[in-house]
Amino acid sequence: MRRHSFFVLVGILCAAFYWTMGNAAAFAADRATVGLPTSTAKTNPVRAGQSKTTPADAAKEPAAGKKAAPEKRGRVAKEEPIIRVGLAESQASAVLTCDGAYVFRDAMTSEELGKRAAGAVSTVTVKNRRFAVDGKDVSAKKIRFAIADERSSRFLSVAGEKYRGTILLLLADDGTITVVNEVKLDDYIGGVISEEMSPDWPTEALKAQAVAARTFAAYSLGKHDDDGYDVCATTCCQVYGGIGSESPEGLRVVSATRGEIMTYQGKPIYAAFYASSGGMTAGSEEMGGTALPYLQAVRDPQDAVAPNRHWQVSMSPRELASKLASAGVSVGTLKAIELTPLELGKSAADRYPSGRVKNIRFIGTTQKVDISGPKLRWIVGLPSTLLDIRYGPENKTAPNTKGKIEISNQNAMIVFDGYGRGHGVGMSQWGAYGMAAKSKYRDILSHYYRNVDVTWLF
Numbered sequence: 001m002r003r004h005s006f007f008v009l010v011g012i013l014c015a016a017f018y019w020t021m022g023n024a025a026a027f028a029a030d031r032a033t034v035g036l037p038t039s040t041a042k043t044n045p046v047r048a049g050q051s052k053t054t055p056a057d058a059a060k061e062p063a064a065g066k067k068a069a070p071e072k073r074g075r076v077a078k079e080e081p082i083i084r085v086g087l088a089e090s091q092a093s094a095v096l097t098c099d100g101a102y103v104f105r106d107a108m109t110s111e112e113l114g115k116r117a118a119g120a121v122s123t124v125t126v127k128n129r130r131f132a133v134d135g136k137d138v139s140a141k142k143i144r145f146a147i148a149d150e151r152s153s154r155f156l157s158v159a160g161e162k163y164r165g166t167i168l169l170l171l172a173d174d175g176t177i178t179v180v181n182e183v184k185l186d187d188y189i190g191g192v193i194s195e196e197m198s199p200d201w202p203t204e205a206l207k208a209q210a211v212a213a214r215t216f217a218a219y220s221l222g223k224h225d226d227d228g229y230d231v232c233a234t235t236c237c238q239v240y241g242g243i244g245s246e247s248p249e250g251l252r253v254v255s256a257t258r259g260e261i262m263t264y265q266g267k268p269i270y271a272a273f274y275a276s277s278g279g280m281t282a283g284s285e286e287m288g289g290t291a292l293p294y295l296q297a298v299r300d301p302q303d304a305v306a307p308n309r310h311w312q313v314s315m316s317p318r319e320l321a322s323k324l325a326s327a328g329v330s331v332g333t334l335k336a337i338e339l340t341p342l343e344l345g346k347s348a349a350d351r352y353p354s355g356r357v358k359n360i361r362f363i364g365t366t367q368k369v370d371i372s373g374p375k376l377r378w379i380v381g382l383p384s385t386l387l388d389i390r391y392g393p394e395n396k397t398a399p400n401t402k403g404k405i406e407i408s409n410q411n412a413m414i415v416f417d418g419y420g421r422g423h424g425v426g427m428s429q430w431g432a433y434g435m436a437a438k439s440k441y442r443d444i445l446s447h448y449y450r451n452v453d454v455t456w457l458f
């Protein structure tokens, strides 16, 4: 896996895995995991499951009444890239079918290996480290399944899910099968967008999300090269479910922003996003990465529309000490916590420019330790690092006014009192929702991503 320039924070749910990874994917994981629904609100930005109620035909629908924007005069027609999406690895077999006639070929030589009628099922297995299709040996190391008539609106299915494009099966070194969907980039974005933002959200927010998701994909091309594909279909990259994940509104915004990506100095940017900023976004350096000119801390008043934006997580000093100990940070009995009081947009020795926690000090009977904000978030399981602490008897906790809390009563409560959900770097989805009432998607993008150009990848 290619190393990216970031060393970043982890998603709460995937924390143990991502903590050591130190690559850009952690942003994506954070975005997707922290943004999971916390209530049954219809407007939650991230959908829990894949929509199955999605007519695919809308894909071909042109954006109604759209005229070319003036900037398009400089657009150079380029071919739409194909992205290779890893759907599954380490499979003993793969079962494919199609609603039209289909063929399979040696992907190296293009030699046709077989043909099947509409509805016929092909089962691919591995025998003696060679592929077999329906029990018949084939010598190819890579097999590509494709619709026989490429102009027809027919789709291949693998493991019961329909996909646009072709399906490539790779024979891995360990004799198992890797399943890859080769799909045009915007067809891929069509299968991603409604996983990342609910299609009933405002159109301009959805368009901003489409450009961010496309930019993220362009940046990620080749990320999983070692495994034989570009991106995976999980929160590690972006969640993708093929045609089953599409929605008519999602496809409309993908089409309306066709090919658009954000670049900085001519290259696709790291278009991170997450659920809610809590009032101010984070600079990329706040997650332990390099300070990037396009990922700066900016005030985000429109994020105020986010539900559950203010949160509290309470526990006894004993519980907190035990969480620290299980993460390898044993302090004995917790005696005090030091943290400069939170002021939005104000840095301190232990706070970043947005006000997010840089370091928090825990003083116990055996030692005192400083823990980074992202690590605290992971250890305790907090929605964000834009937080302060409170302490006192249950239901009567007092705010942190002195920058230090002395813990005299082990039965009292420590409250992590914070704002926003997610890492805070890049676009707040709820902020985009709020901005969409008055702003166009390009204004939303230039609010969250500074100094970038919106250009056409194709």
Ligand SMILES: [Zn+2]
Residues within 6 Å of the ligand: 025, 224, 231, 232, 233, 234, 235, 236, 237, 238
């Ligand atoms: Zn991935």
